[in-house]
Amino acid sequence: MCPADEDTLTLAWEAGTRALAAAGIEAERVDALCWGTSRPPFAEGPSHAFLAAALGCASHSGGALFAGSTHAGLDALAAAADAIAAGTAHVALVIASDALLAGPGTAFESRCGAGAVAIVLSNEGGTATLVTRVTRSRPYVDRYRGDGEPFLRDVYDARLFREEIFLPVVSEVATALASFDVRAWSLPDPDGRLAMVLAKLVGGGAPASAPVYGAIGDSGAAAPLLGAAAGLDTPGLLAAIGSGGGRTTGVLIDVDAPVPGAARVLDALAHGRSISYTDSLRARGLLEAAGETVPMGVPPESAMFVRGAYEMLQLQGGRCVDCNAISTPPSIHPTCVSCGGAKLEPVALAREGTVHTYVVNQTMPAPFVAPLPIAVLDMDDSARLMLQVVGDGSDLEIGTRVQLVLRKYAHERGVPVYGFKARPQRPVATTKDDA
Numbered sequence: 001m002c003p004a005d006e007d008t009l010t011l012a013w014e015a016g017t018r019a020l021a022a023a024g025i026e027a028e029r030v031d032a033l034c035w036g037t038s039r040p041p042f043a044e045g046p047s048h049a050f051l052a053a054a055l056g057c058a059s060h061s062g063g064a065l066f067a068g069s070t071h072a073g074l075d076a077l078a079a080a081a082d083a084i085a086a087g088t089a090h091v092a093l094v095i096a097s098d099a100l101l102a103g104p105g106t107a108f109e110s111r112c113g114a115g116a117v118a119i120v121l122s123n124e125g126g127t128a129t130l131v132t133r134v135t136r137s138r139p140y141v142d143r144y145r146g147d148g149e150p151f152l153r154d155v156y157d158a159r160l161f162r163e164e165i166f167l168p169v170v171s172e173v174a175t176a177l178a179s180f181d182v183r184a185w186s187l188p189d190p191d192g193r194l195a196m197v198l199a200k201l202v203g204g205g206a207p208a209s210a211p212v213y214g215a216i217g218d219s220g221a222a223a224p225l226l227g228a229a230a231g232l233d234t235p236g237l238l239a240a241i242g243s244g245g246g247r248t249t250g251v252l253i254d255v256d257a258p259v260p261g262a263a264r265v266l267d268a269l270a271h272g273r274s275i276s277y278t279d280s281l282r283a284r285g286l287l288e289a290a291g292e293t294v295p296m297g298v299p300p301e302s303a304m305f306v307r308g309a310y311e312m313l314q315l316q317g318g319r320c321v322d323c324n325a326i327s328t329p330p331s332i333h334p335t336c337v338s339c340g341g342a343k344l345e346p347v348a349l350a351r352e353g354t355v356h357t358y359v360v361n362q363t364m365p366a367p368f369v370a371p372l373p374i375a376v377l378d379m380d381d382s383a384r385l386m387l388q389v390v391g392d393g394s395d396l397e398i399g400t401r402v403q404l405v406l407r408k409y410a411h412e413r414g415v416p417v418y419g420f421k422a423r424p425q426r427p428v429a430t431t432k433d434d435a
Contacts, residue, residue, distance in 0.1 A: 001283050002099045002114045004369065005390070005407040007416065008037045009047065011116035011222075012097040013054050013406040019093065019118035020055075022261030027056035031089035033063035036076030036096045036221045038244070040067050041408075041416045050418065054313040054406050055093075056348070062089065069245025070098065070143075073117075073221035074133075077251065080121050081130050092121040098220030101284055106154040108143065111192055113217035117226040117265075127257040128232060134176045135249045140165045142244065143190075150285070158191070166194060170243050173250040174202050180252060183236030184208040186227035188243050190218055198241075208238070215269040220244070228253065232262035271426070293366045300415040307331065312419045315351070315404060317383050318344030326383040353379035355400040355422075360393035367410065375422055377402060390423040401425045 002011070012035055020027055033052050040047035048065040064079060066072040073096025080092035097116035102108040121130075142165055143152050155161040170188060178201075185202060186209040189195030199207050209227025212219075219226055224242030231238045232255055241250040281287045298304050308331050310316055318330035325338035326347065335342050358375035373393030377385045389396060390405065402422040410417045 001101075001280060003283055005409065005421070006099075006114075007041055007408055008039050008097045008099050008114075008116075009041045009051055009054075009416070009418065010406050010408060011099065011114065012037070012051055012095045012118070015097065015116035015118035016051075016055050016093055016095050018264075019095075019120050019261060022264075023120040023122075024260075025091060025120060025122075028058050029091050030055075030057045030061050030093045032080055032083045032092040033057055033061055034066070034076040034080040034083075034092060034094050035063070036066040036072035036074070036094075037098050038067060038070050038072055038221050039099060039101075040065060050313060051095075053310060054418065056314055057093075063092070069247070070100075070220040070223070071242060071244045071247045071249065072096070073098075073223075073225055074242045074249040074251065077119070077130070077225065078133060078249070084121050084123050087123070090123050094119045094121060094225075096222040096225050098222045100218065100220045101151050103151040103153065104281070104284075104286065106152075107158070108152065108154050108190075108218075111190070111217045112152070113219045115212075115216050115219035115222045115226050117222050117229050119225065119229075127259045128238075128253050128255045131237075131252045131254045132180075133249060133251040134173050135247065136169050136173055137247045138165075138169050139246055142166070142246075144245075162191075162194065166190065166243065167197065169248045170198060170241060171201055173241055173248050174198055174239075177239045177241070177250045177252060178202040180237055180239075182239045182252070183234070184228075184231040184238050186224055186231065186238070186240035188218075188223065188241060189213045209240075211266055212269065216272070224249075224251075226265075229262055230265040231255075232259035233265075234258070288366075290366070294368075296410070296412050296417075299413050300417050301413075304331075305417075310346075313406075315349045315420050316346045317349045319347040320344055326381060328383050328385055349383050349385070349404075350379040350381035351404045352425075353377045353383075353385070353402055353404075353422075355396060355398055355402060356384070357398060358389065358393070358396050360396070375402070377422055387419075388421045390421050395424045 066075040077094050080094045083089040095118045099114035100112035102112045185207040187195040187198045187207045208231040212227045224240045228240035235255050238253045317326045317328040320336035320341045321343040322341040323339040327333040327337045356376045356378045361372040364370040364372050371392045373389035404420045405423045407421040409419050
């Protein structure tokens with residue numbers, strides 16, 4: 001599950017950032033951003049625009065947000081593929097992210113999770129091709145949440161769900177795809193057992209998606225493509241099936257050569273940490289700190305946030321045209337902090353740097369949660385920043401290398417507020433060959 005400062009948007013940002021880096025494509029080249037999630041941060045609002053800005057996409061880029069069910073990730077993939085095929089986009093970024101929240105005490109509580117996956121599509125050729133897709137739609141009710149409900153309802157009847165809802169329609173799609181010479185499968189597994197039932201049906205062993213489900217459970221809209229992502233590292237036909245909201249879709253991907261970034265997917269799953277059930281309740285908002293909260297001085301819809309939107313979401317500074325020094329944040333320092341010059345140009349700040357000094361606050365008023373580390377950073381482009389640090393500060397030292405990542409700072413007056421935090425970089429494991 002997500003900690004308090006992450007959600008479907010921050011997960012989507014990190015997946016999208018990694019995918020673009022693996023593909024060697026600048027965000028400004030993305031013509032269409034297609035994002036699928038069952039739980040966007042704004043039920044009605046600028047979720048897609050926030051993500052596009054944070055990624056650094058051009059203001060004229062297109063695409064769409066797909067939401068409303070766990071089928072949304074495959075809807076995003078289909079829309080991006082259609083845009084590429086129609087020639088309305090040359091480069092499309094597909095992101096599927098989700099952070100499912102099951103009701104306390106439900107059977108699904110221990111089987112749902114959070115995750116994100118991003119895939120770059122291009123008409124310039126690549127190492128894999130989306131060759132076909134099969135969709136079936138049936139008007140049934142499985143897991144859902146009503147208006148104003150934060151948590152997913154469990155299925156009404158487990159046997160009814162298995163025998164009359166899930167297996168018939170998913171088996172129909174799987175059988176259609178099994179007529180091809182499929183090398184590996186990503187299969188839905190809502191209860192920890194049904195994926196193996198489907199695997200036997202299509203004549204395969206353990207599906208390629210099994211390690212993903214074993215690590216994080218059912219990640220909703222992200223599950224089909226996240227389960228398939230590791231399989232993109234091996235040539236051959238890869239099938240991925242997703243189901244939810246009355247729709248089931250299967251896609252075939254023909255992998256000609258290892259897709260850049262796919263080899264690191266399983267490694268990314270290994271960096272979570274175990275938490276207590278009490279901490280899981282707190283992460284889901286079921287336990288809240290007692291006492292009066294400290295509200296922001298201005299609401300997130302105010303003029304200050306409008307003017308500073310790119311400064312926060314794209315982490316911009318102001319570079320002095322006279323002495324080249326960088327002032328941060330430019331809204332607070334409208335003149336150069338070095339020479340006093342009044343001519344500053346917006347510039348994207350470096351995303352890596354070193355801890356100059358830090359403090360770990362052991363007591364904080366609600367809604368902040370202690371321990372809360374804050375660090376002064378010397379960035380690789382010579383800018384100096386003061387930011388919150390991801391974690392409890394136990395891995396911080398002066399000189400620690402950090403990477404800046406998008407996180408949620410607060411949920412103020414019903415509006416999520418995003419900005420960047422410093423995350424200590426993990427040491428790179430060495431091998432005998434490296435030595």
